[in-house]
Amino acid sequence: MKKTFLNILYNAVYQIFLVLVPLITVPYLSRILGPKTYGIYSNVNNIVQFLMIFCTLSVSYIGMRTISQTRAFGNQQELTDAFWGLWYFQALAGLVTIILVVAVTSFCHLKYGNYLLLMVPYLISAQVDISWFFQGLAAFGRVVLKNTAVKLVSVVLILLWVKQPGDLWKYMLIMSVSTMLGSFVFWFDIHRYVGGPVKHFYKYQTTIKAIITLLIPQIATQIYTSLDKPILGLFQNSTQVAYYDNSQRISNMVLGIVTSISLVIMPKMAGEGKKEQRVILKKSLEATVMLGTMFAVIIMANTKEFVPFFFGHKFIPMTPLMFFFALTIVMIPTGGVFANQFALANHRDRDYALPVIIGAFLEVILSYFLDRLYGATGAMVAILITEFIVLLLRLWIVRDGYDFKYSFKEIPKYLLISVIVLAVGMILPPIVSSAFFNMVIKSIIMFLLYVGLMFLMKLDFNQDIIMLLKRFFTRG
Incomplete structure (x- = not known):
């Protein structure tokens, strides 16, 4: 119960931090960009949020549940098989989604197409995001500390570089790249918990059914x-x-x-x-x-x-x-x-x-x-x-x-x-x-x-x- 409370506290502290960051950036950006320009960002950002689900294929839900149960009832090799075998689904889906988005945006004249390309790092962040593994282990401390550092850097860059409505592209690039870097940092610790990559997907038929x-x-x-x-x-x-x-x-x-x-x-x-x-x-x-x-x-x-x-x-x-x-x-x-x-x-x-x-x-x-x-x-x-x-x-x-x-x-x-x-x-x-x-x-x-x-x-x-x-x- 103590560990559960501490994990809730860790995650709550991080979520509070995520609240405090916009308390700095949103008033600044709403005044700098104005309603019309901010509306463009809202449109593009929400399209990208929709596309991100095709990069993850529900692996975050399945992975958190599977890792939690494997941690409780399995062994080290089963944990390794589960991690790599599940992430392969995510990696493949992310690659296909990113290629399609870049191709369609490059060859079709989409409204706000250039802004959409600036948000591609968001899709990469979804493809490589393995926070679900640490959440399944209930290792929330690592999730909190690493993401907090990346968020702080993004706040500083926004305040330094975004000065007028024409800087919307800078804001989008800062947000997307910082999110991508936040996903990559989890990989620095993965070797502490699992072995090297395996050569197969994890319970292919069962996982595909759960994904769909x-x-x-x-x-x-x-x-x-x-x-x-x-x-x-x-x-x-x-x-x-x-x-x-x-x-x-x-x-x-x-x-x-x-x-x-x-x-x-x-x-x-x-x-x-x-x-x-x-x-x-x-x-x-x-x-x-x-x-x-x-x-x-x-x-x-x-x-x-x-x-x-x-x-x-x-x-x-x-x-x-x-x-x-x-x-x-x-x-x-x-x-x-x-x-x-x-x-x-x-x-x-x-x-x-x-x-x-x-x-x-x-x-x-x-x-x-x-x-x-x-x-x-x-x-x-x-x-x-x-x-x-x-x-x-x-x-x-x-x-x-x-x-x-x-x-x-x-x-x-x-x-x-x-x-x-x-x-x-x-x-x-x-x-x-x-x-x-x-x-x-x-x-x-x-x-x-x-x-x-x-x-x-x-x-x-x-x-x-x-x-x-x-x-x-x-x-x-």
């Missing part, structure tokens, strides 16, 4: 998490795309912190029996809902001041979008508990896949009608409806594998606490003249109120928090 089963939902997920911006761009100008993309940015940053729990718990769930999984699932769900609702209401209460302070006055029209997008911080991680931690860990790949496939079809249909009429607001409504439906499907489709009353017994209390805290945060008057310090003070008050109400309602999870704090300070 998981690739379909990954494509579906990307349709409504990455291609939603290019779809909006078909009907609206790049300014509307910039409003839509940036309104999600803070919520997506925080999502990384909340979903870090799933990233750590999934390998642990894969190596446990059903009795232990029942307890882990309940605790993980409560931790996820607690963090999700806490972050969501704090963001919602601060949105009106945050947008002009952080993005600039040109982005004020996106204020209501950012307010409602905070709901995804609750919906997506909650569904992830039952999808990533439960379904994937128990090889229920079809149960993992079906909700997002339905969600993709639903999002495309909703976007077609809403984006044309209502722009960024319509796109937001489409994604919120889609995420809510996907959440319900995730809960329903694996209902035979968990006890609903046992797992959700405390959840209504968290929702009540979040409503009370949000109401207080919305009616709190400005305490100081500085927008920044006013948001900090309001956030602290809301945090303390949330924690106070948790202990006032005597939630089961309180004892886990107390135990973890005691262990932390005792260790200190």
